[in-house]
Amino acid sequence: MRRDVFQAIADPTRREILNMIAHQPLNVNAVAENFAVSRTAIYKHIKMLTECGLVVITQFGRERFCEARLERLTEVIDWAEQYRKTWTERLDSLENFLDTTESPRRKATRKK
Numbered sequence: 322m323r324r325d326v327f328q329a330i331a332d333p334t335r336r337e338i339l340n341m342i343a344h345q346p347l348n349v350n351a352v353a354e355n356f357a358v359s360r361t362a363i364y365k366h367i368k369m370l371t372e373c374g375l376v377v378i379t380q381f382g383r384e385r386f387c388e389a390r391l392e393r394l395t396e397v398i399d400w401a402e403q404y405r406k407t408w409t410e411r412l413d414s415l416e417n418f419l420d421t422t423e424s425p426r427r428k429a430t431r432k433k
Contacts, residue, residue: 324369324372326373326374326375326393327397327400328369328373329370329373329375330394330397332366334356334358334363334366335366335369335370337355337356338352338363338367338370338376339375339376339391341355342376342387342388342389343391346379346386346387346388346389347387348384348385348386348387349367349378349384349385349386349387350384352387367387370387373393374390375389375390375393375394376388376389376390377390
């Protein structure tokens with residue numbers, strides 16, 4: 322089953338796993354050692370990340386390494402971008418409004 326990228330990043334543990342392996346692949350045991358939960362719980366998190374396409378597991382001998390595939394996060398970026406534009410426009414409008422209705426006292430404070 323292919324899971325949604327949004328499901329994967331919704332959990333702080335999964336986000337931390339992604340942070341850990343973003344720069345270099347780590348074996349599954351090295352990842353699990355950094356958390357105060359069971360290895361089974363970490364394996365489940367890694368499985369979900371794999372199902373979402375954010376992590377690829379590669380076998381080298383007896384060890385399994387997790388490698389991040391962060392390209393899938395563009396889906397999240399694209400979704401958030403639409404709201405960033407809206408809020409930027411709204412905040413710019415608010416700033417313009419405040420500038421035109423600004424009290425003399427506030428103007429003096431801003432000049433400092």
